[in-house]
Amino acid sequence: xxxxxxxxxxxxxxxxxxxxxxVCAIAIGVLGPLMGNYVSDFVVKVMILSIFALSLELLVGxxxxxSLGHAAFxxxxxxxxxxxxxxxxxxxxxxxxxxxxAAALYALFVGALSLRTRGVYFIMVTLAFAQMAFFVFxxxxxxxxxxxxxxxxxxxxxxxxxxxxxxxxxxVLASLVFTYGLLALVRRSRFGAAxxxxxxxxxxxxxxxxxxxxxxxxxxxxxxxLAGLAGFLLASRDGVVNPELMAWHNSGEVLLMVIxxxxxxxxxxxxxxxxxxxxxxxxxTHAVMGPLADHWQLTLGIAIIVFVALLPKGLIxxxxxxxxxxxx
Numbered sequence: 110x111x112x113x114x115x116x117x118x119x120x121x122x123x124x125x126x127x128x129x130x131x132v133c134a135i136a137i138g139v140l141g142p143l144m145g146n147y148v149s150d151f152v153v154k155v156m157i158l159s160i161f162a163l164s165l166e167l168l169v170g171x172x173x174x175x176s177l178g179h180a181a182f183x184x185x186x187x188x189x190x191x192x193x194x195x196x197x198x199x200x201x202x203x204x205x206x207x208x209x210x211a212a213a214l215y216a217l218f219v220g221a222l223s224l225r226t227r228g229v230y231f232i233m234v235t236l237a238f239a240q241m242a243f244f245v246f247x248x249x250x251x252x253x254x255x256x257x258x259x260x261x262x263x264x265x266x267x268x269x270x271x272x273x274x275x276x277x278x279x280x281v282l283a284s285l286v287f288t289y290g291l292l293a294l295v296r297r298s299r300f301g302a303a304x305x306x307x308x309x310x311x312x313x314x315x316x317x318x319x320x321x322x323x324x325x326x327x328x329x330x331x332x333x334x335l336a337g338l339a340g341f342l343l344a345s346r347d348g349v350v351n352p353e354l355m356a357w358h359n360s361g362e363v364l365l366m367v368i369x370x371x372x373x374x375x376x377x378x379x380x381x382x383x384x385x386x387x388x389x390x391x392x393x394t395h396a397v398m399g400p401l402a403d404h405w406q407l408t409l410g411i412a413i414i415v416f417v418a419l420l421p422k423g424l425i426x427x428x429x430x431x432x433x434x435x436x437x
Contacts, residue, residue: 130376134286141278150346151390153278156285157342159382162366163288164335166378169367171296172328173308177232177360178219178239182212182333184355185242186340188252191260191350198262201269208341209334215242216333220326239355247352257351264345271345281342288335292375295331304328369416371423380424388412 137152144152161183168174186208193199193207223234246252263271271277295301303324306314315321344350353359362385370381391397392412393405401408420427 130289130379134282138279138282141282142275146274149274149278151386153281153346155383155386156281157339157346158363158366158386159379160285160288160342161336161339161363162370162378162382163292163375164332164339165363166367166372166375167292167295167328167332167335169364170373170378171292171301171308172304172325173311174224174325174329175232175364176235177357177364178235178237179332179336179363180357180359181219181239181242181355182216182336183340183343183359183363184246184350184352185215186212186337187344187350187354188246188258188340189337190264190341190344191258192251194260194262194264196261199264201264201266201271204264205338205341208344209337212337212340213330213334216330216336217326220329220333224322224325224329236357236360239357239360243352243355243357246355252350252352255352257349260344260348260350263348277346281346284338284342288338289375289379291335296375300324300327365413369413369423371425374423374425377423377425384416384424385413 137156141149141152161179164182165176165179168176168179189208189211190199190204193204219235219238223231223238226234247255252258263277265271269276269280271280295304303314303319306319307321307324311321340354343354366381366385367378368381369384370379371377388409389405392408393402395402398405398408416424
């Protein structure tokens with residue numbers, strides 16, 4: 110009887126974990142047409158950053174690989190989107206795979222070399238490769254130098270024209286749902302179980318005969334491709350890209366989102382992206398903060414320190430603490 114009760118409770122928790130994201134996605138889709146331009150643009154920004162954070166969650170939370178160069182794949186996806194569009198615009202069905210493929214290809218190159226190191230050395234190598242990509246686009250004409258390049262016509266395919274605000278909104282929402290669903294499937298697969306084992310004890314997994322290097326490289330490439338997806342959406346939204354997308358502080362910000370939300374949880378990555386973007390928006394708004402808005406980096410830093418100190422498991426830990434069912 111106890112085992113049956115435990116099984117039912119576990120099933121209920123899994124259904125609840127699945128139902129919450131689905132309900133949120135449906136709610137956002139329904140409310141989309143009712144949002145004003147500012148709110149709609151803000152929600153699109155948050156969803157893009159959520160995809161970016163989810164791609165890093167695959168590395169940090171699921172595999173135990175802390176990378177400080179993840180923004181390189183984000184920027185490469187954005188640059189390839191703009192460069193491949195040309196002056197006449199590009200086909201959505203071609204630009205999206207091109208952006209993700211280019212980011213994945215660079216991730217394969219970076220991962221093949223950096224994954225031979227561990228710990229702080231891995232962090233520094235990924236940072237070095239990201240800075241290399243940054244200076245390639247910053248110091249050459251191919252990327253327009255420090256000013257970046259503009260997209261004259263946004264991607265389209267048939268009636269799906271990214272110039273339309275609502276089309277962009279639903280394409281970004283669909284991309285977020287796809288990314289979340291894909292990583293949820295990965296997490297429950299044998300591949301995800303192997304990544305979890307590597308995160309907990311890499312030596313034991315290697316001794317058990319698992320090709321640890323291959324698993325980590327596959328995760329690294331998949332994370333790079335998903336970051337490229339976020340870069341594609343960002344370029345389609347803003348219509349302009351510049352080398353700052355690949356700067357080290359962008360890699361640091363997305364890592365903060367994952368930590369702020371809670372490591373090891375897909376919902377945590379999304380919650381962290383929402384919280385970080387909201388805090389940044391509030392602390393930089395003069396109507397709310399007054400003269401302190403000019404020093405928003407200071408107030409944001411203090412707020413994040415307080416959150417991390419009080420909530421070591423992230424914001425998702427607060428949700429679990431407030432929910433007896435989740436705690437059980």
